[in-house]
Amino acid sequence: MPTPTIYGTMAEFKSAQQLLVAAQATHDAGYQKIDAYSPFPIEEMAEAIGFHKNRVALITLLGAITGGCLGYLMQYYIAVISYPTNVGGRPYHSWPSFIIVTFEMTILFGAISAVVGMIALNGLPMPYHPVFNVPEFVRASKDRFFLIVFATDPKYDPQATRQFLEALQPESIAEVPS
Protein backbone atom coordinates (compact mmCIF):
# COMPACT_ATOMS: atom_id res chain seq x y z
CA MET A 1 0.00 0.00 0.00
CA PRO A 2 1.55 3.33 -1.04
CA THR A 3 1.81 5.90 1.71
CA PRO A 4 -0.07 9.11 0.96
CA THR A 5 2.37 11.74 -0.19
CA ILE A 6 2.44 15.01 1.69
CA TYR A 7 2.17 18.34 -0.07
CA GLY A 8 3.23 20.44 2.89
CA THR A 9 2.41 21.63 6.38
CA MET A 10 0.01 24.48 6.84
CA ALA A 11 -0.55 26.80 9.80
CA GLU A 12 -3.60 28.99 10.30
CA PHE A 13 -3.40 32.50 11.76
CA LYS A 14 -6.00 34.92 13.00
CA SER A 15 -4.62 38.20 11.69
CA ALA A 16 -2.64 39.61 8.83
CA GLN A 17 -0.01 40.88 11.24
CA GLN A 18 0.53 37.40 12.74
CA LEU A 19 0.83 35.89 9.29
CA LEU A 20 3.40 38.47 8.24
CA VAL A 21 5.51 37.91 11.35
CA ALA A 22 5.26 34.14 10.94
CA ALA A 23 6.14 34.29 7.25
CA GLN A 24 9.19 36.42 7.96
CA ALA A 25 10.28 34.09 10.77
CA THR A 26 9.87 31.03 8.54
CA HIS A 27 11.77 32.62 5.71
CA ASP A 28 14.52 33.78 8.10
CA ALA A 29 14.77 30.23 9.49
CA GLY A 30 15.94 29.10 6.07
CA TYR A 31 12.77 27.73 4.53
CA GLN A 32 12.62 28.77 0.89
CA LYS A 33 9.60 26.99 -0.59
CA ILE A 34 6.84 28.61 1.41
CA ASP A 35 3.68 30.47 0.56
CA ALA A 36 1.19 32.66 2.41
CA TYR A 37 -2.55 32.89 1.75
CA SER A 38 -4.68 35.88 2.66
CA PRO A 39 -8.19 37.11 1.81
CA PHE A 40 -6.81 40.40 0.45
CA PRO A 41 -3.47 41.57 -0.94
CA ILE A 42 -0.83 42.46 1.64
CA GLU A 43 1.95 44.45 0.09
CA GLU A 44 4.75 43.27 2.42
CA MET A 45 3.86 39.59 2.15
CA ALA A 46 5.58 38.85 -1.15
CA GLU A 47 8.87 40.11 0.22
CA ALA A 48 8.37 38.19 3.47
CA ILE A 49 8.16 34.87 1.64
CA GLY A 50 11.08 35.81 -0.59
CA PHE A 51 9.22 36.46 -3.85
CA HIS A 52 10.86 39.13 -5.97
CA LYS A 53 10.60 38.16 -9.62
CA ASN A 54 7.41 39.84 -10.76
CA ARG A 55 7.50 39.74 -14.55
CA VAL A 56 3.98 41.06 -15.19
CA ALA A 57 5.24 44.57 -15.89
CA LEU A 58 7.76 43.35 -18.47
CA ILE A 59 5.14 41.25 -20.26
CA THR A 60 2.77 44.21 -20.34
CA LEU A 61 5.45 46.48 -21.76
CA LEU A 62 6.32 43.98 -24.48
CA GLY A 63 2.64 43.50 -25.31
CA ALA A 64 2.04 47.23 -25.52
CA ILE A 65 5.05 47.80 -27.80
CA THR A 66 3.97 44.90 -30.02
CA GLY A 67 0.45 46.31 -30.25
CA GLY A 68 1.66 49.79 -31.13
CA CYS A 69 4.01 48.53 -33.85
CA LEU A 70 1.36 46.20 -35.28
CA GLY A 71 -1.20 49.01 -35.29
CA TYR A 72 1.04 51.42 -37.15
CA LEU A 73 2.38 48.85 -39.61
CA MET A 74 -1.14 47.64 -40.37
CA GLN A 75 -2.25 51.15 -41.27
CA TYR A 76 0.89 51.77 -43.29
CA TYR A 77 0.39 48.55 -45.23
CA ILE A 78 -3.28 49.27 -45.88
CA ALA A 79 -3.05 52.97 -46.68
CA VAL A 80 0.23 52.97 -48.62
CA ILE A 81 0.76 49.51 -50.11
CA SER A 82 -2.42 47.49 -50.39
CA TYR A 83 -5.21 50.02 -50.82
CA PRO A 84 -3.91 53.54 -51.49
CA THR A 85 -6.78 56.01 -51.58
CA ASN A 86 -6.59 59.71 -52.31
CA VAL A 87 -8.46 61.43 -49.47
CA GLY A 88 -8.59 65.17 -49.98
CA GLY A 89 -5.11 65.18 -51.51
CA ARG A 90 -3.41 63.98 -48.33
CA PRO A 91 -0.24 61.92 -48.72
CA TYR A 92 -0.75 58.17 -48.58
CA HIS A 93 1.52 57.98 -45.56
CA SER A 94 -0.44 60.59 -43.57
CA TRP A 95 0.99 59.62 -40.21
CA PRO A 96 -0.90 62.09 -37.99
CA SER A 97 -4.13 60.32 -38.90
CA PHE A 98 -2.64 56.98 -37.87
CA ILE A 99 -1.75 57.99 -34.32
CA ILE A 100 -5.12 57.25 -32.77
CA VAL A 101 -5.45 53.67 -33.97
CA THR A 102 -1.79 53.07 -33.05
CA PHE A 103 -2.52 54.36 -29.55
CA GLU A 104 -5.66 52.24 -29.14
CA MET A 105 -3.82 49.11 -30.29
CA THR A 106 -1.01 49.85 -27.82
CA ILE A 107 -3.50 50.02 -24.97
CA LEU A 108 -5.45 46.97 -26.15
CA PHE A 109 -2.41 44.71 -26.48
CA GLY A 110 -0.90 46.03 -23.26
CA ALA A 111 -4.08 45.36 -21.29
CA ILE A 112 -4.56 41.87 -22.73
CA SER A 113 -0.90 41.06 -22.03
CA ALA A 114 -1.21 42.25 -18.42
CA VAL A 115 -4.24 40.05 -17.79
CA VAL A 116 -3.12 36.97 -19.70
CA GLY A 117 0.40 37.31 -18.31
CA MET A 118 -0.84 37.53 -14.74
CA ILE A 119 -3.16 34.55 -15.14
CA ALA A 120 -0.55 32.42 -16.90
CA LEU A 121 2.28 33.21 -14.45
CA ASN A 122 -0.08 32.36 -11.60
CA GLY A 123 -0.76 29.00 -13.18
CA LEU A 124 -4.48 29.66 -13.37
CA PRO A 125 -7.03 28.37 -14.11
CA MET A 126 -6.45 25.58 -11.61
CA PRO A 127 -9.78 24.65 -10.06
CA TYR A 128 -8.22 21.91 -7.94
CA HIS A 129 -5.25 22.48 -5.66
CA PRO A 130 -3.98 20.43 -2.71
CA VAL A 131 -4.41 23.32 -0.22
CA PHE A 132 -8.18 23.04 -0.70
CA ASN A 133 -7.97 19.65 1.06
CA VAL A 134 -7.58 21.39 4.40
CA PRO A 135 -11.10 22.00 5.77
CA GLU A 136 -10.12 25.23 7.53
CA PHE A 137 -8.79 26.66 4.27
CA VAL A 138 -12.30 27.62 3.24
CA ARG A 139 -11.83 30.68 5.44
CA ALA A 140 -8.79 31.84 3.47
CA SER A 141 -11.23 33.73 1.28
CA LYS A 142 -12.95 35.28 4.27
CA ASP A 143 -11.08 36.15 7.44
CA ARG A 144 -8.21 33.70 8.07
CA PHE A 145 -4.53 33.72 7.09
CA PHE A 146 -2.48 30.65 6.19
CA LEU A 147 1.18 29.83 5.90
CA ILE A 148 2.43 26.71 4.16
CA VAL A 149 5.86 25.08 4.00
CA PHE A 150 5.97 22.87 0.93
CA ALA A 151 7.28 19.31 1.22
CA THR A 152 9.67 20.07 -1.66
CA ASP A 153 11.64 22.46 0.54
CA PRO A 154 15.11 21.01 1.19
CA LYS A 155 14.74 21.77 4.90
CA TYR A 156 11.29 20.19 5.12
CA ASP A 157 10.81 17.46 7.69
CA PRO A 158 7.27 16.53 8.78
CA GLN A 159 8.11 16.52 12.48
CA ALA A 160 10.59 19.36 12.72
CA THR A 161 8.63 21.68 10.46
CA ARG A 162 5.48 21.05 12.45
CA GLN A 163 7.29 21.87 15.67
CA PHE A 164 8.75 25.01 14.13
CA LEU A 165 5.33 26.20 12.98
CA GLU A 166 3.77 25.39 16.35
CA ALA A 167 6.26 27.74 17.99
CA LEU A 168 4.74 30.56 15.92
CA GLN A 169 1.47 30.14 17.87
CA PRO A 170 -0.99 29.44 15.05
CA GLU A 171 -4.68 28.74 15.54
CA SER A 172 -4.31 25.29 14.00
CA ILE A 173 -1.81 23.18 12.07
CA ALA A 174 -2.64 20.70 9.35
CA GLU A 175 -0.70 18.40 7.12
CA VAL A 176 -1.75 18.95 3.52
CA PRO A 177 -2.20 15.72 1.54
CA SER A 178 -1.40 16.03 -2.12
Next chain:
Amino acid sequence: MADHLKQSAVVERAPVIEPGHSFATVTDKISSIVLTRPTTNGWIFGFAVSFLATMMMLFALGVLFLKGVGIWGINIPIGWGFAIVNFVWWIGIGHAGTLISAILLLLRQSWRNSINRFAEAMTLFAVACAGVFPGVHTGRPWLDYWMFPYPNTMNYWPQFRSPLIWDVFAVSTYFTVSLLFWFIGLIPDFGTLRDRAHNKYAQMIYGLLSMGWRGSARHWARYEMAYLLLAGLATPLVLSVHTVVSFDFAVGIVPGWHTTIFPPYFVAGAIYSGFAMVLMLAIPIRKIYNLEDFITDRHLQNSAKVMLATGWIVAYGYAIEAFTGWYGGNRYDAGLLYNRLHGPYAFWYYMLLLCNIGIPQLLWFRKMRTHPVFLFLISFVILVGMWLERFVIIVISLTRDFVPSSFGMYYPTKWDWMTYIGTIGMFLTAMFLFVRILPMISIFEIRQLLPEAKVEGKH
Protein backbone atom coordinates in the same frame (compact mmCIF):
# COMPACT_ATOMS: atom_id res chain seq x y z
CA MET B 1 -23.27 79.07 14.70
CA ALA B 2 -20.73 77.07 16.65
CA ASP B 3 -23.15 74.18 16.69
CA HIS B 4 -23.57 74.40 12.97
CA LEU B 5 -19.80 74.38 12.41
CA LYS B 6 -19.33 71.38 14.64
CA GLN B 7 -22.05 69.49 12.87
CA SER B 8 -20.66 70.27 9.45
CA ALA B 9 -17.20 69.18 10.54
CA VAL B 10 -18.67 65.81 11.48
CA VAL B 11 -20.42 65.50 8.14
CA GLU B 12 -17.21 66.42 6.34
CA ARG B 13 -15.41 63.52 7.97
CA ALA B 14 -18.08 60.95 7.22
CA PRO B 15 -16.13 57.68 7.09
CA VAL B 16 -15.56 55.64 3.95
CA ILE B 17 -16.82 52.62 5.84
CA GLU B 18 -18.88 52.66 9.03
CA PRO B 19 -16.99 51.48 12.14
CA GLY B 20 -17.64 48.09 13.75
CA HIS B 21 -17.01 45.89 10.73
CA SER B 22 -14.60 42.96 10.57
CA PHE B 23 -13.38 40.78 7.70
CA ALA B 24 -16.15 38.29 8.51
CA THR B 25 -19.04 40.78 8.67
CA VAL B 26 -17.98 42.50 5.47
CA THR B 27 -17.76 39.16 3.66
CA ASP B 28 -21.08 37.94 5.04
CA LYS B 29 -22.95 41.13 4.34
CA ILE B 30 -21.92 41.49 0.70
CA SER B 31 -21.93 37.82 -0.27
CA SER B 32 -25.28 37.14 1.41
CA ILE B 33 -26.97 39.56 -1.00
CA VAL B 34 -26.07 37.15 -3.77
CA LEU B 35 -26.14 33.81 -1.98
CA THR B 36 -28.89 33.80 0.63
CA ARG B 37 -31.12 36.83 0.14
CA PRO B 38 -34.41 35.66 -1.37
CA THR B 39 -35.47 37.10 -4.71
CA THR B 40 -37.99 39.78 -3.76
CA ASN B 41 -41.12 40.76 -5.63
CA GLY B 42 -39.66 44.22 -6.12
CA TRP B 43 -36.69 42.71 -7.95
CA ILE B 44 -38.93 40.53 -10.12
CA PHE B 45 -41.16 43.50 -10.95
CA GLY B 46 -38.24 45.77 -11.81
CA PHE B 47 -36.56 43.08 -13.87
CA ALA B 48 -39.81 42.30 -15.72
CA VAL B 49 -40.40 45.95 -16.65
CA SER B 50 -36.80 46.40 -17.84
CA PHE B 51 -36.96 43.15 -19.77
CA LEU B 52 -40.18 44.23 -21.49
CA ALA B 53 -38.47 47.46 -22.52
CA THR B 54 -35.60 45.40 -23.93
CA MET B 55 -38.08 43.36 -25.93
CA MET B 56 -39.56 46.61 -27.22
CA MET B 57 -36.10 47.62 -28.42
CA LEU B 58 -35.64 44.29 -30.17
CA PHE B 59 -39.02 44.73 -31.84
CA ALA B 60 -38.10 48.23 -33.03
CA LEU B 61 -34.78 46.92 -34.30
CA GLY B 62 -36.54 44.03 -36.05
CA VAL B 63 -38.76 46.47 -37.91
CA LEU B 64 -35.68 48.58 -38.67
CA PHE B 65 -33.91 45.59 -40.20
CA LEU B 66 -36.95 44.81 -42.32
CA LYS B 67 -37.71 48.32 -43.55
CA GLY B 68 -34.47 50.26 -43.19
CA VAL B 69 -33.53 53.53 -41.49
CA GLY B 70 -36.39 55.31 -43.26
CA ILE B 71 -38.63 54.45 -40.29
CA TRP B 72 -36.56 56.86 -38.20
CA GLY B 73 -36.98 60.60 -38.25
CA ILE B 74 -33.72 61.19 -40.09
CA ASN B 75 -33.68 62.82 -43.50
CA ILE B 76 -31.41 64.96 -45.60
CA PRO B 77 -29.90 67.22 -44.19
CA ILE B 78 -30.33 65.59 -40.74
CA GLY B 79 -28.62 62.25 -41.34
CA TRP B 80 -27.55 61.84 -37.72
CA GLY B 81 -30.54 61.77 -35.43
CA PHE B 82 -31.30 59.85 -32.27
CA ALA B 83 -28.87 57.08 -33.10
CA ILE B 84 -25.81 59.30 -32.68
CA VAL B 85 -27.35 61.38 -29.86
CA ASN B 86 -27.96 58.21 -27.87
CA PHE B 87 -24.60 56.69 -28.79
CA VAL B 88 -22.71 59.70 -27.45
CA TRP B 89 -24.95 59.90 -24.38
CA TRP B 90 -24.45 56.25 -23.43
CA ILE B 91 -20.74 56.16 -24.07
CA GLY B 92 -20.32 59.29 -21.96
CA ILE B 93 -22.16 57.64 -19.08
CA GLY B 94 -19.70 54.79 -19.23
CA HIS B 95 -16.79 57.10 -18.50
CA ALA B 96 -17.46 57.51 -14.80
CA GLY B 97 -16.91 53.81 -14.19
CA THR B 98 -13.40 53.86 -15.58
CA LEU B 99 -12.64 57.15 -13.88
CA ILE B 100 -13.64 55.65 -10.53
CA SER B 101 -11.90 52.34 -11.03
CA ALA B 102 -8.70 53.50 -12.73
CA ILE B 103 -7.98 57.19 -12.16
CA LEU B 104 -9.10 57.24 -8.53
CA LEU B 105 -7.04 54.08 -7.93
CA LEU B 106 -3.92 55.79 -9.22
CA LEU B 107 -4.74 58.83 -7.09
CA ARG B 108 -5.09 56.54 -4.04
CA GLN B 109 -8.65 57.65 -3.31
CA SER B 110 -9.63 54.71 -1.13
CA TRP B 111 -13.30 55.72 -1.04
CA ARG B 112 -13.54 54.35 -4.57
CA ASN B 113 -13.32 50.78 -3.23
CA SER B 114 -16.99 50.62 -2.29
CA ILE B 115 -18.38 51.92 -5.56
CA ASN B 116 -15.90 50.80 -8.19
CA ARG B 117 -17.45 47.38 -8.86
CA PHE B 118 -20.91 48.53 -9.80
CA ALA B 119 -19.55 51.63 -11.51
CA GLU B 120 -17.47 49.32 -13.73
CA ALA B 121 -20.55 47.18 -14.38
CA MET B 122 -22.39 50.36 -15.30
CA THR B 123 -19.60 51.22 -17.74
CA LEU B 124 -19.82 47.86 -19.47
CA PHE B 125 -23.59 47.94 -19.81
CA ALA B 126 -23.58 51.57 -20.93
CA VAL B 127 -20.96 50.88 -23.59
CA ALA B 128 -22.98 47.86 -24.72
CA CYS B 129 -26.06 50.09 -25.06
CA ALA B 130 -23.97 52.67 -26.92
CA GLY B 131 -22.71 49.98 -29.27
CA VAL B 132 -26.25 49.17 -30.39
CA PHE B 133 -26.65 52.51 -32.18
CA PRO B 134 -23.64 52.70 -34.49
CA GLY B 135 -24.25 49.03 -35.11
CA VAL B 136 -27.79 49.51 -36.43
CA HIS B 137 -27.55 53.00 -37.94
CA THR B 138 -25.36 51.82 -40.82
CA GLY B 139 -28.36 50.92 -42.94
CA ARG B 140 -27.12 47.41 -43.64
CA PRO B 141 -26.11 46.24 -40.16
CA TRP B 142 -25.41 42.70 -41.35
CA LEU B 143 -22.32 44.13 -43.05
CA ASP B 144 -20.99 45.87 -39.92
CA TYR B 145 -17.94 43.63 -39.90
CA TRP B 146 -16.70 45.59 -42.92
CA MET B 147 -15.62 48.24 -40.42
CA PHE B 148 -12.86 45.97 -39.14
CA PRO B 149 -9.66 45.50 -41.15
CA TYR B 150 -9.56 41.91 -42.29
CA PRO B 151 -8.22 40.45 -45.51
CA ASN B 152 -11.11 39.87 -47.90
CA THR B 153 -11.85 38.84 -51.48
CA MET B 154 -13.09 42.34 -52.33
CA ASN B 155 -9.55 43.68 -51.89
CA TYR B 156 -11.11 46.36 -49.74
CA TRP B 157 -9.73 47.98 -46.55
CA PRO B 158 -11.03 50.58 -44.08
CA GLN B 159 -9.94 54.18 -44.55
CA PHE B 160 -7.78 55.16 -41.60
CA ARG B 161 -7.95 58.91 -42.13
CA SER B 162 -11.59 58.94 -41.03
CA PRO B 163 -12.58 59.62 -37.41
CA LEU B 164 -15.40 57.10 -37.80
CA ILE B 165 -12.90 54.27 -38.13
CA TRP B 166 -10.91 55.68 -35.19
CA ASP B 167 -14.14 55.41 -33.25
CA VAL B 168 -14.50 51.73 -34.08
CA PHE B 169 -11.06 51.09 -32.59
CA ALA B 170 -11.54 53.39 -29.59
CA VAL B 171 -14.91 52.00 -28.57
CA SER B 172 -14.06 48.34 -29.09
CA THR B 173 -10.78 48.76 -27.18
CA TYR B 174 -12.63 50.57 -24.43
CA PHE B 175 -15.19 47.81 -24.09
CA THR B 176 -12.53 45.08 -24.07
CA VAL B 177 -10.33 46.80 -21.50
CA SER B 178 -13.32 47.63 -19.27
CA LEU B 179 -14.40 44.00 -19.42
CA LEU B 180 -10.91 42.77 -18.50
CA PHE B 181 -10.65 45.25 -15.64
CA TRP B 182 -14.04 44.23 -14.30
CA PHE B 183 -13.38 40.52 -14.59
CA ILE B 184 -9.93 40.76 -13.01
CA GLY B 185 -11.46 42.63 -10.07
CA LEU B 186 -14.08 39.91 -9.67
CA ILE B 187 -11.71 36.90 -9.56
CA PRO B 188 -10.91 37.00 -5.80
CA ASP B 189 -14.55 37.65 -4.99
CA PHE B 190 -15.61 34.69 -7.11
CA GLY B 191 -13.28 32.67 -4.87
CA THR B 192 -15.09 33.99 -1.81
CA LEU B 193 -18.50 33.13 -3.28
CA ARG B 194 -17.27 29.65 -4.26
CA ASP B 195 -16.21 29.01 -0.66
CA ARG B 196 -19.43 30.37 0.81
CA ALA B 197 -22.04 28.96 -1.57
CA HIS B 198 -24.02 25.96 -0.37
CA ASN B 199 -25.72 25.24 -3.65
CA LYS B 200 -23.70 22.76 -5.70
CA TYR B 201 -24.26 24.53 -9.03
CA ALA B 202 -23.38 27.90 -7.53
CA GLN B 203 -20.17 26.37 -6.17
CA MET B 204 -19.29 24.99 -9.57
CA ILE B 205 -20.08 28.16 -11.51
CA TYR B 206 -18.31 30.51 -9.09
CA GLY B 207 -15.47 27.99 -8.84
CA LEU B 208 -15.00 28.01 -12.61
CA LEU B 209 -15.15 31.80 -12.76
CA SER B 210 -12.65 32.15 -9.91
CA MET B 211 -10.24 29.95 -11.91
CA GLY B 212 -9.18 28.33 -8.64
CA TRP B 213 -8.12 31.54 -6.92
CA ARG B 214 -6.57 30.70 -3.55
CA GLY B 215 -5.12 33.99 -2.35
CA SER B 216 -1.44 33.02 -2.53
CA ALA B 217 1.00 35.83 -1.76
CA ARG B 218 2.74 35.25 -5.11
CA HIS B 219 -0.59 35.46 -6.91
CA TRP B 220 -1.56 38.62 -5.06
CA ALA B 221 1.76 40.28 -5.93
CA ARG B 222 1.28 39.61 -9.66
CA TYR B 223 -2.40 40.45 -9.38
CA GLU B 224 -1.72 43.84 -7.80
CA MET B 225 0.86 44.61 -10.45
CA ALA B 226 -1.53 43.65 -13.28
CA TYR B 227 -4.35 45.65 -11.68
CA LEU B 228 -2.17 48.72 -11.33
CA LEU B 229 -0.95 48.43 -14.93
CA LEU B 230 -4.50 48.03 -16.17
CA ALA B 231 -5.44 51.18 -14.27
CA GLY B 232 -2.47 52.97 -15.83
CA LEU B 233 -3.52 51.82 -19.30
CA ALA B 234 -7.20 52.56 -18.77
CA THR B 235 -6.54 56.14 -17.64
CA PRO B 236 -5.30 57.51 -20.99
CA LEU B 237 -7.76 55.20 -22.72
CA VAL B 238 -10.84 56.69 -21.06
CA LEU B 239 -9.66 60.19 -21.89
CA SER B 240 -9.05 59.13 -25.49
CA VAL B 241 -12.45 57.51 -26.04
CA HIS B 242 -14.61 60.58 -25.72
CA THR B 243 -11.91 62.64 -27.42
CA VAL B 244 -12.21 60.35 -30.43
CA VAL B 245 -16.01 60.55 -30.22
CA SER B 246 -15.69 64.34 -30.31
CA PHE B 247 -13.43 64.03 -33.38
CA ASP B 248 -16.40 62.51 -35.20
CA PHE B 249 -17.78 66.03 -35.02
CA ALA B 250 -14.74 68.27 -34.76
CA VAL B 251 -13.07 66.91 -37.90
CA GLY B 252 -16.21 67.77 -39.90
CA ILE B 253 -16.77 71.33 -41.14
CA VAL B 254 -20.39 71.74 -40.03
CA PRO B 255 -20.92 74.95 -37.99
CA GLY B 256 -20.89 74.19 -34.27
CA TRP B 257 -18.89 71.00 -34.77
CA HIS B 258 -15.64 72.33 -36.19
CA THR B 259 -14.04 73.54 -32.95
CA THR B 260 -10.94 72.62 -30.99
CA ILE B 261 -12.67 72.82 -27.62
CA PHE B 262 -14.64 69.65 -28.29
CA PRO B 263 -12.27 67.01 -26.86
CA PRO B 264 -11.87 68.40 -23.30
CA TYR B 265 -15.46 69.54 -23.16
CA PHE B 266 -16.75 66.15 -24.30
CA VAL B 267 -14.62 64.30 -21.76
CA ALA B 268 -15.79 66.56 -18.92
CA GLY B 269 -19.40 66.15 -20.04
CA ALA B 270 -18.95 62.39 -20.13
CA ILE B 271 -17.71 62.28 -16.56
CA TYR B 272 -20.47 64.68 -15.54
CA SER B 273 -23.23 62.42 -16.86
CA GLY B 274 -21.43 59.28 -15.70
CA PHE B 275 -21.34 60.39 -12.08
CA ALA B 276 -25.00 61.35 -12.34
CA MET B 277 -25.76 57.78 -13.41
CA VAL B 278 -23.55 56.36 -10.63
CA LEU B 279 -25.56 58.33 -8.08
CA MET B 280 -28.89 57.37 -9.63
CA LEU B 281 -27.88 53.74 -9.20
CA ALA B 282 -26.06 54.00 -5.87
CA ILE B 283 -28.78 55.85 -4.00
CA PRO B 284 -31.56 53.26 -4.50
CA ILE B 285 -29.16 50.30 -4.26
CA ARG B 286 -27.72 51.34 -0.90
CA LYS B 287 -31.22 51.90 0.43
CA ILE B 288 -32.73 48.64 -0.82
CA TYR B 289 -29.79 46.43 0.14
CA ASN B 290 -28.98 48.28 3.40
CA LEU B 291 -25.48 49.12 2.22
CA GLU B 292 -25.27 52.51 3.94
CA ASP B 293 -22.29 51.15 5.90
CA PHE B 294 -20.22 50.85 2.74
CA ILE B 295 -21.71 53.54 0.51
CA THR B 296 -21.71 56.37 3.01
CA ASP B 297 -22.51 60.07 2.82
CA ARG B 298 -18.84 60.55 1.96
CA HIS B 299 -19.38 58.79 -1.36
CA LEU B 300 -22.45 60.86 -2.16
CA GLN B 301 -20.63 64.08 -1.25
CA ASN B 302 -17.53 63.27 -3.26
CA SER B 303 -19.52 62.25 -6.32
CA ALA B 304 -21.55 65.46 -6.04
CA LYS B 305 -18.34 67.49 -5.90
CA VAL B 306 -17.01 65.77 -9.03
CA MET B 307 -20.29 66.64 -10.77
CA LEU B 308 -20.03 70.25 -9.67
CA ALA B 309 -16.46 70.54 -10.98
CA THR B 310 -17.06 68.81 -14.33
CA GLY B 311 -20.33 70.74 -14.67
CA TRP B 312 -18.36 73.97 -14.63
CA ILE B 313 -15.96 72.68 -17.29
CA VAL B 314 -19.01 71.93 -19.42
CA ALA B 315 -20.39 75.41 -18.70
CA TYR B 316 -17.06 76.87 -19.80
CA GLY B 317 -17.39 74.88 -23.03
CA TYR B 318 -20.84 76.38 -23.70
CA ALA B 319 -19.54 79.85 -22.94
CA ILE B 320 -16.58 79.52 -25.30
CA GLU B 321 -18.82 78.13 -28.06
CA ALA B 322 -21.14 81.12 -27.71
CA PHE B 323 -18.23 83.57 -27.44
CA THR B 324 -16.57 82.17 -30.56
CA GLY B 325 -19.82 82.41 -32.45
CA TRP B 326 -20.23 86.06 -31.46
CA TYR B 327 -16.60 87.21 -31.63
CA GLY B 328 -15.10 84.91 -34.25
CA GLY B 329 -16.38 86.77 -37.27
CA ASN B 330 -17.46 83.59 -39.06
CA ARG B 331 -20.99 84.20 -40.32
CA TYR B 332 -21.93 80.50 -40.14
CA ASP B 333 -20.84 80.22 -36.52
CA ALA B 334 -22.72 83.41 -35.75
CA GLY B 335 -25.74 82.00 -37.52
CA LEU B 336 -25.52 78.85 -35.45
CA LEU B 337 -25.46 80.86 -32.23
CA TYR B 338 -28.49 82.80 -33.43
CA ASN B 339 -30.28 79.56 -34.22
CA ARG B 340 -29.54 78.12 -30.83
CA LEU B 341 -30.91 81.21 -29.11
CA HIS B 342 -33.82 82.00 -31.42
CA GLY B 343 -34.25 79.11 -33.86
CA PRO B 344 -36.89 76.39 -33.89
CA TYR B 345 -35.10 74.33 -31.23
CA ALA B 346 -34.29 77.31 -28.95
CA PHE B 347 -36.51 75.95 -26.18
CA TRP B 348 -34.32 72.86 -25.90
CA TYR B 349 -31.17 74.97 -25.79
CA TYR B 350 -32.55 76.93 -22.85
CA MET B 351 -33.62 73.68 -21.21
CA LEU B 352 -30.08 72.39 -21.68
CA LEU B 353 -28.65 75.47 -19.94
CA LEU B 354 -31.15 75.06 -17.12
CA CYS B 355 -30.48 71.34 -16.64
CA ASN B 356 -26.69 71.39 -17.00
CA ILE B 357 -25.73 74.77 -15.56
CA GLY B 358 -28.69 76.18 -13.60
CA ILE B 359 -30.12 73.43 -11.41
CA PRO B 360 -26.80 71.66 -10.59
CA GLN B 361 -25.64 74.81 -8.77
CA LEU B 362 -27.76 73.53 -5.87
CA LEU B 363 -24.82 71.17 -5.28
CA TRP B 364 -22.93 74.07 -3.71
CA PHE B 365 -25.07 73.45 -0.61
CA ARG B 366 -23.91 70.66 1.65
CA LYS B 367 -27.51 69.85 2.57
CA MET B 368 -28.18 69.07 -1.08
CA ARG B 369 -25.02 67.01 -1.47
CA THR B 370 -25.89 64.76 1.44
CA HIS B 371 -29.64 64.49 0.88
CA PRO B 372 -30.15 61.29 -1.12
CA VAL B 373 -33.53 62.27 -2.60
CA PHE B 374 -32.40 65.69 -3.83
CA LEU B 375 -29.16 64.24 -5.12
CA PHE B 376 -31.11 61.60 -7.01
CA LEU B 377 -33.32 64.24 -8.60
CA ILE B 378 -30.40 66.52 -9.49
CA SER B 379 -28.62 63.55 -11.08
CA PHE B 380 -31.70 62.83 -13.14
CA VAL B 381 -31.81 66.45 -14.30
CA ILE B 382 -28.13 66.28 -15.29
CA LEU B 383 -28.69 63.12 -17.31
CA VAL B 384 -31.55 64.80 -19.16
CA GLY B 385 -29.39 67.87 -19.68
CA MET B 386 -26.49 65.88 -21.07
CA TRP B 387 -28.83 64.11 -23.48
CA LEU B 388 -30.15 67.51 -24.59
CA GLU B 389 -26.57 68.72 -25.09
CA ARG B 390 -25.94 66.01 -27.68
CA PHE B 391 -29.32 66.70 -29.27
CA VAL B 392 -28.50 70.40 -29.56
CA ILE B 393 -25.02 69.76 -30.98
CA ILE B 394 -26.17 67.25 -33.56
CA VAL B 395 -29.62 68.41 -34.60
CA ILE B 396 -29.35 72.21 -34.50
CA SER B 397 -26.09 72.19 -36.47
CA LEU B 398 -27.47 69.86 -39.13
CA THR B 399 -30.83 71.56 -39.57
CA ARG B 400 -29.19 74.89 -40.43
CA ASP B 401 -25.94 74.49 -42.31
CA PHE B 402 -24.53 76.72 -45.05
CA VAL B 403 -27.19 77.14 -47.69
CA PRO B 404 -30.78 78.10 -46.78
CA SER B 405 -32.12 75.84 -49.52
CA SER B 406 -30.82 72.83 -47.57
CA PHE B 407 -32.38 73.83 -44.24
CA GLY B 408 -34.69 71.24 -42.71
CA MET B 409 -36.32 70.02 -39.53
CA TYR B 410 -35.93 66.83 -37.52
CA TYR B 411 -38.78 65.06 -35.74
CA PRO B 412 -38.06 61.72 -34.04
CA THR B 413 -40.57 58.96 -34.76
CA LYS B 414 -42.02 56.39 -32.38
CA TRP B 415 -39.34 53.94 -33.58
CA ASP B 416 -36.63 56.36 -32.45
CA TRP B 417 -38.21 56.59 -29.01
CA MET B 418 -38.80 52.84 -28.74
CA THR B 419 -35.15 52.12 -29.53
CA TYR B 420 -33.90 54.75 -27.09
CA ILE B 421 -36.17 53.72 -24.20
CA GLY B 422 -35.43 50.11 -25.08
CA THR B 423 -31.71 50.59 -24.50
CA ILE B 424 -32.49 52.05 -21.07
CA GLY B 425 -34.43 48.83 -20.46
CA MET B 426 -31.49 46.77 -21.65
CA PHE B 427 -29.17 48.68 -19.34
CA LEU B 428 -31.48 48.16 -16.34
CA THR B 429 -32.02 44.48 -17.20
CA ALA B 430 -28.28 43.95 -17.07
CA MET B 431 -28.05 45.93 -13.81
CA PHE B 432 -30.82 43.87 -12.19
CA LEU B 433 -29.05 40.63 -13.16
CA PHE B 434 -25.73 42.03 -11.96
CA VAL B 435 -26.90 42.91 -8.44
CA ARG B 436 -28.57 39.50 -8.17
CA ILE B 437 -25.72 37.19 -9.26
CA LEU B 438 -22.45 39.08 -8.70
CA PRO B 439 -21.05 40.84 -5.61
CA MET B 440 -21.89 44.47 -6.36
CA ILE B 441 -19.25 45.77 -3.96
CA SER B 442 -15.69 44.55 -4.16
CA ILE B 443 -15.34 42.37 -1.05
CA PHE B 444 -11.57 42.07 -0.98
CA GLU B 445 -11.04 45.77 -1.54
CA ILE B 446 -13.41 46.59 1.33
CA ARG B 447 -11.42 44.20 3.56
CA GLN B 448 -8.32 46.25 2.72
CA LEU B 449 -10.01 49.37 4.08
CA LEU B 450 -10.53 47.88 7.54
CA PRO B 451 -8.14 48.94 10.29
CA GLU B 452 -7.24 45.30 11.03
CA ALA B 453 -5.85 44.96 7.50
CA LYS B 454 -2.93 47.23 8.37
CA VAL B 455 0.36 45.40 8.97
CA GLU B 456 3.85 46.50 9.96
CA GLY B 457 6.82 44.59 8.63
CA LYS B 458 9.94 44.29 10.78
CA HIS B 459 12.38 44.93 7.93
